[in-house]
Structures are given as structure tokens and as C-alpha cells.
Amino acid sequence: MSHSYSLAYLTSNTLTPPQAIQLAAELGYRFVxxxxxxxxxxxxxQALIGRPDILRETLAAQRDTGVGVFDLEIIRIGEGFDPRASLPLLDAGAALKAxxxxVAGDDADTARLADSYARLCELMLPYGMTADLxxxxxxxxxxxxxxxGIVDAAGRPANAGILVDALxxxxxxxxFDDLRALPRELLHYAQICDAPTSAQLGRAFTVEEMIHTARCERLLPGEGGIDLRGLFAALPADLPVSVEVPNETRLPQAGQPDWARQALAASRAVLELGA
Structure with missing residues (x-):
């Protein structure tokens, strides 16, 4: 089955929102x-909140290209979380039809984290977006x-979700059994990239190494050791795929358009051409 692909922020982080939409349209992504x-x-x-000029440009790019906005980043739930602080982001999302x-969970008190997540989902419900943890x-x-466990403790709200990132x-x-155990209604999209594995390295990764790779040094799908075909076979076949491949060295070398093109081609080669 052919997936629909989204150009993730970290794969296009040199671009403004309207530029990202234009590039996505040129390359064959359906979303950003x-x-x-x-x-x-x-x-x-990316500047947009509080910038009506950029919002107008972004909406115009959507109308002109047919490329939609899939997901927005980011809401972090910490100890003193107030979901109302996210209202500007949610208002922007509603305008963009995201x-x-x-959502990232940072509160070490898991009971409080679940309660905060439930309150966020309740606040988000009128906006028509899912809160993907x-x-x-x-x-x-x-x-x-x-x-x-967090989503279940929150009462599994109607707009709850769990985001699966291959890394x-x-x-x-x-x-993969853990992935297959996730209820279908909680899965709205998944992120693809590649990277070396601990088996290849011969030891576990440090926290610092994991964060650095996630933000700065991912590989194109097919270049690392992650079993991406097995991983995505454990997920629904029609799940939209966010192509998230930040690489602070290779992106500038390739240039933004070509890096986004390579990322999409590599994702398709893994998920479709090898099927």
C-alpha cells in the first residue's frame, strides 16, 4: 500500500511554513x-504565531498546492503544566486545519502527567486535533x-494518540509486539528515519548520544541498522508517515530541496519499493 508522506520540521528546518509547503508540493509530499x-x-x-502576515502566506500556499499541515510541534508536559498556555498553538492549528x-511527557510524577494529559486533551477537543504523545x-x-499506560490512566480520551518514531x-x-499491541484508534501517524543500532555499536547509547542523534544526526532510511520494514509492518498499513531526518552536516551540504527529496525517495524505497 502506498503511504501518504509528510515533510517533518526537522527535515526542512531552514524553511518558513509557506516555503515548506511549496517544497513539499514540488517533491510529492502530501503534508508538512x-x-x-x-x-x-x-x-x-518557525515564526507564525502572532504573525498574521505569515499565516496568510501559509494558508495561500495550502490553497495553491493542496498540501496540508499534518502535525504541529510541540507541547511539553512538565511539573507545572498549564494547558491554557498552548492556546496560541491550538488557534494556529485550527486555522491551518492541522x-x-x-506532545512530550517530562513530568516524573506519572499520575500527574496522566492528569495533565487528560486536561490537555479536553482543552484540545473543540480544535479537531489529536494530542499525540x-x-x-x-x-x-x-x-x-x-x-x-499514560493514555489509559488519562481515561483514553477521544482525541488521544501515541506517536511512534522509528528511532x-x-x-x-x-x-514490534509492543507496537502491535497499540490500539488502532491511538495511531494517527509515525515518523521514519534510520540510525546505527546499539548492536552495531557494541554497547548501549548514552542519553547524550541519543539526544544528539535524534536532533542532529539521523540517517536516511535504509542507511542505518533499524529494521524499518519490520517496524512499519507492525503498524497499520495505511498510517501516514512523517519523514523526519535531521542531519546538521548533510542537510547544508546537499541543500534543503535535495535533502528533502533524498529523504522522501529513501522512505519510499524502504516502505514501498521493497514491499
Whole structure:
């Protein structure tokens, strides 16, 4: 089955939202992902919130190309989380007709994290977007089993979701059986990339190494050691795929258009040509 592909922010982080949409259309992506809120204070993001001029340009690019916005980044749930702080992001998502918001869990109190997640889902319900909790091995939601536990503890809201990132599956101890155990209604999209595995390295990765790879040094699908075909075979065949391949060395060398083109071609080669 042919997947629909989204050009993730980390694969196109040199571009403004309208530029990302234009490039996605030229290359054959159906969607884009945008980072309209930073993943840490002072970290990079795409300007749009509070910029009606850029919002108008982005909406015009959507109308002209037919490329949609799939997911927005990022909402982080920490100890003092107030879901109302996310209202500007949610308002932007509603205007863009985004489908999902990426959520990270940082609160070490898992009961409080589940409660905060439930409150976020309740706030988001009128906006028509899902709250997709991404498990990452260095966070308090390190694997798929923990993510499912948080969502279940939150009462499994109607707009709840779990985001599967191939890199985090490989480095968290999440098994393909764990993926198959995730309820279909919680799966809205998955992220693809490649990387070396701990088996290839001969030891476990440090937290610092895992974070660096995730943000700065992923490989194109097919270049690393992750069993991507096995991983995606454990997920629904019609699941949209976000192509997330940040590489701070190779992206500038290739140039933004060619890197995004290579990333899409490599993803298709793994998921479709080898099927």
C-alpha cells in the first residue's frame, strides 16, 4: 500500500511554513509538519504565531498546492503544566486545519502527567486535533508501553494518540509486539528515519548520544541498522508517515530541496519499493 508522506520540521528546518509547503508540493509530499513552538526555551521554531502576515502566506500556499499541515510541534508536559498556555498553538492549528499536535511527557510524577494529559486533551477537543504523545527513551515516557499506560490512566480520551518514531523504537527497547499491541484508534501517524543500532555499536547509547542523534544526526532510511520494514509492518498499513531526518552536516551540504527529496525517495524505497 502506498503511504501518504509528510515533510517533518526537522527535515526542512531552514524553511518558513509557506516555503515548506511549496517544497513539499514540488517533491510529492502530501503534508508538512511545522514547529510553531520551540522544544526548549530559546530553541529554534518557525515564526507564525502572532504573525498574521505569515499565516496568510501559509494558508495561500495550502490553497495553491493542496498540501496540508499534518502535525504541529510541540507541547511539553512538565511539573507545572498549564494547558491554557498552548492556546496560541491550538488557534494556529485550527486555522491551518492541522490534524495532530506532538506532545512530550517530562513530568516524573506519572499520575500527574496522566492528569495533565487528560486536561490537555479536553482543552484540545473543540480544535479537531489529536494530542499525540511521543515516547522518547530519555523522557519520563521512555517506551510504547509507558505511553499506553499514560493514555489509559488519562481515561483514553477521544482525541488521544501515541506517536511512534522509528528511532525511539529502536533505542527504547520497544518491541514490534509492543507496537502491535497499540490500539488502532491511538495511531494517527509515525515518523521514519534510520540510525546505527546499539548492536552495531557494541554497547548501549548514552542519553547524550541519543539526544544528539535524534536532533542532529539521523540517517536516511535504509542507511542505518533499524529494521524499518519490520517496524512499519507492525503498524497499520495505511498510517501516514512523517519523514523526519535531521542531519546538521548533510542537510547544508546537499541543500534543503535535495535533502528533502533524498529523504522522501529513501522512505519510499524502504516502505514501498521493497514491499
Amino acid at each position: 509538519g511545522l514547529r510553531l513552538a520551540p522544544n526548549a526555551p530559546g530553541a529554534p521554531q 490534524k495532530a499536535v506532538l 511521543e515516547f522518547m527513551p530519555w523522557t519520563t515516557v521512555p517506551d510504547a508501553r509507558t505511553a499506553l 525511539h523504537v529502536a533505542r527504547s527497547g520497544t518491541s
